[in-house]
Amino acid sequence: MNDKILTLLLVSFGLLLAGLFMHIADLAWMALPFLVYLGVGVLQAPAGEPMKLQAERRVEKRLTGEVPSVEVCVTVTNPGRQTVHLSIADDLQSGMRITDGALRTLAVLPPGGAADLRYTFSAGRGMFFWHTVRVALGDPFGLIETRLDLPAEGRVYVLPELKKLRPFPLRLEHTLQTPGSIPARVAGSGTEFWGVREYQPGDPLRRLDWRRMARHPRQLFTREFEQEQIADIGLVVDARQKTDLGVGEDSLFEHSIRAAAGLAEVFLRQGNRLSLLIYGKRYSSLFPGYGKEQLNRVLHTLSQAVPQPESSGEGLQFIPVNMFPSHCLIIVLSPLAQDDWRLFQRLRAYGYQALLISPDPIRFATRWLPSDHLTRLATRMAQVERHIQLSRITGMWIPVIDWQVGQPLAPLVRTALGRPPRALAARG
Numbered sequence: 494m495n496d497k498i499l500t501l502l503l504v505s506f507g508l509l510l511a512g513l514f515m516h517i518a519d520l521a522w523m524a525l526p527f528l529v530y531l532g533v534g535v536l537q538a539p540a541g542e543p544m545k546l547q548a549e550r551r552v553e554k555r556l557t558g559e560v561p562s563v564e565v566c567v568t569v570t571n572p573g574r575q576t577v578h579l580s581i582a583d584d585l586q587s588g589m590r591i592t593d594g595a596l597r598t599l600a601v602l603p604p605g606g607a608a609d610l611r612y613t614f615s616a617g618r619g620m621f622f623w624h625t626v627r628v629a630l631g632d633p634f635g636l637i638e639t640r641l642d643l644p645a646e647g648r649v650y651v652l653p654e655l656k657k658l659r660p661f662p663l664r665l666e667h668t669l670q671t672p673g674s675i676p677a678r679v680a681g682s683g684t685e686f687w688g689v690r691e692y693q694p695g696d697p698l699r700r701l702d703w704r705r706m707a708r709h710p711r712q713l714f715t716r717e718f719e720q721e722q723i724a725d726i727g728l729v730v731d732a733r734q735k736t737d738l739g740v741g742e743d744s745l746f747e748h749s750i751r752a753a754a755g756l757a758e759v760f761l762r763q764g765n766r767l768s769l770l771i772y773g774k775r776y777s778s779l780f781p782g783y784g785k786e787q788l789n790r791v792l793h794t795l796s797q798a799v800p801q802p803e804s805s806g807e808g809l810q811f812i813p814v815n816m817f818p819s820h821c822l823i824i825v826l827s828p829l830a831q832d833d834w835r836l837f838q839r840l841r842a843y844g845y846q847a848l849l850i851s852p853d854p855i856r857f858a859t860r861w862l863p864s865d866h867l868t869r870l871a872t873r874m875a876q877v878e879r880h881i882q883l884s885r886i887t888g889m890w891i892p893v894i895d896w897q898v899g900q901p902l903a904p905l906v907r908t909a910l911g912r913p914p915r916a917l918a919a920r921g
Contacts, residue, residue, distance in 0.1 A: 545573040548626050548643035554651070562592060563649050567610040567626050571602035581610040582627045589614040589621065617742070618750065620797045622648040652792040653750050658759040658903045662911045663724060663822075690715055724765050725781060725821030728753050728791075729812060730798065732773035736828045737800040738854045740861055745852045746800050748898040749826040752850065756824065756906070757791045768821075769794060772812050773801030781818060809833040814843060822846045822910075828854045834885045841889050848909060849886055849893045855879060856897050 508524035511517070551566045569581055582597040594612030602608055610626070625642040692701065692713030705714045730753050737746040753769075760767050761784060769779040769791050777794050779787070809827060817823055823845050827833065840847045855875050862868050883893050892909045896902060 546571060546577075546579075546628060546630075546641065546643060548628070548645040550623060550626065550645040550647040552647040552649045554649055561651055562613055562615045563621070563651065564613045565611070565647070567645055568607055569600070569602070569610070569626070569628060569643065570607040571604060574604050576601065576603045577630050579608075579628055579630045581608065582629075583610065583612070583623065584627075586621055588616045588619045590616065616651045617747070618651055618653045618796050620648070620650050620793075622646075650793055650796050652796050653754045655754050655758055655792065656751070658755050659907075660759060660763050661907050663763075725768075725818045726760050726765050727768045727770065727817040727821050727823045728757060729823060729825045729827070730769075730771045730795075731809060731825070731827030731829075732771050732776075732798055732801055733809075733830070734773075734800045734802050736830050736854075738828070738857055744800075745828050745854060745857060745898065746798075748852050750795050750798060752896075752902050753826055754792060754795055755902070758788055761785070761788045761791075766818075767791065768817055770812060770816065771795070771798045772809065775801060776812075778813075778816055780816065808835070810835040810839060812836065814839060814845070817845065820844055820846070822848065824848045824850060826850045826852070828852050829879070829882060831882075834882050837886050837889055837891050841891070847891045848906075849883075849891060850896055850902070850906070851883065851893065852896050852898050853879075 505524040512519070512522075512524075547570050549568045549570075551568075553564045555562050555564065565583070567581060567583065569579070571577055578599075578601050580597060580599050585591070585596060591612055591614050596610075596612055598608070598610050600608030624644070624646055626645040628641045628643055629638045630641065631638040692715045696715045700715050701713065706712065730749055732746065737744055739745070739747075757767055757769070764783070766781045766783055767787055768781040769777075771777040771794065777798065779790055779794055782790065808830060809825075810833065814823070823840055825836070825847065827849070829849075829851055837847055837849070855872060859872060862872070883895060887893050894902075894905045894909055896905065
């Protein structure tokens with residue numbers, strides 16, 4: 494019994510009792526319209542047929558401008574023999590911003606009729622799914638309702654913003670024994686000159702060094718080039734709530750997600766093998782893979798990532814590094830918390846090459862902080878503490894990008910990965 498029926502009954506019986514108690518017939522007759530109204534609603538309420546309703550959902554994603562929009566259409570059909578009055582409604586999910594239409598509509602369905610619920614929403618990133626649609630059936634006056642959850646499944650992924658970057662000239666300590674685009678510091682087939690050695694039977698004549706042979710007429714020499722191979726690269730995205738800092742819809746975590754998407758795309762386009770770890774209380778991982786299929790997996794995994802509370806006593810140093818191939822390059826995207834520098838001790842001990850991209854939370858927050866003396870003093874102390882932690886990492890011969898999220902990341906990564914590893918480490 495809903496509020497409308499209860500109100501009608503209370504008003505009707507109140508008027509009847511008042512008329513009987515005060516011996517005023519007009520008061521008793523005033524209850525008649527309310528009882529007729531209630532009776533008509535009860536007689537026209539659906540009975541038996543509502544369970545035959547059917548629902549179908551169609552979801553279509555479109556890219557209009559920079560932010561993708563998703564169009565949702567739920568069609569409810571009435572295959573029964575009775576006209577039904579109903580309302581169709583969907584729930585508003587986290588991250589959805591309705592740009593057109595509404596999440597609820599009213600309809601009257603004759604036998605064999607259909608009604609649509611249409612709306613469009615935009616979202617920056619995420620996975621949106623539906624299992625059912627809520628339907629409330631009743632009489633024309635809305636007195637008696639029967640609520641149903643009709644099966645109407647649908648799912649859509651809104652992938653993170655992907656900005657394609659120019660290929661990076663990588664210089665890594667270790668590469669895979671597969672032809673690629675990264676100088677391997679080993680003589681073989683390639684484009685960069687490596688050195689000269691004595692001729693061996695089977696060497697192609699086009700590689701003979703004629704100038705050296707002119708100075709040594711009785712000897713043959715062959716030019717060698719540096720082999721170019723592919724590399725193993727692992728991305729680690731810090732998804733702990735304590736390292737995230739956000740104001741409105743802007744947050745350090747979203748900047749890290751977009752950076753990871755862009756780096757994954759350019760590394761895979763260069764032919765490298767890529768793996769992914771999103772570290773939080775429950776971490777998500779992707780084992781090494783190649784090409785567009787792996788990129789699609791990476792983007793779908795990043796689209797579902799959210800900051801998570803951290804388990805008590807655990808920090809970044811406890812990530813499962815064994816999931817990454819040996820000697821690969823591990824790129825860590827994290828603002829860093831206390832003692833997170835210990836992770837890089839583990840990476841060095843296990844023989845990994847590492848790069849830290851650390852979005853600067855202090856510069857990010859100062860835009861919204863007051864400019865009084867105490868705030869400036871606290872900011873300075875936080876900067877000193879962060880500088881000490883970053884210095885510990887650079888002291889391990891690991892390059893660090895102290896990233897102010899307002900500046901382009903690509904030139905910084907290109908500089909960090911474009912130098913020989915030992916020369917880069919020496920610069921600190």
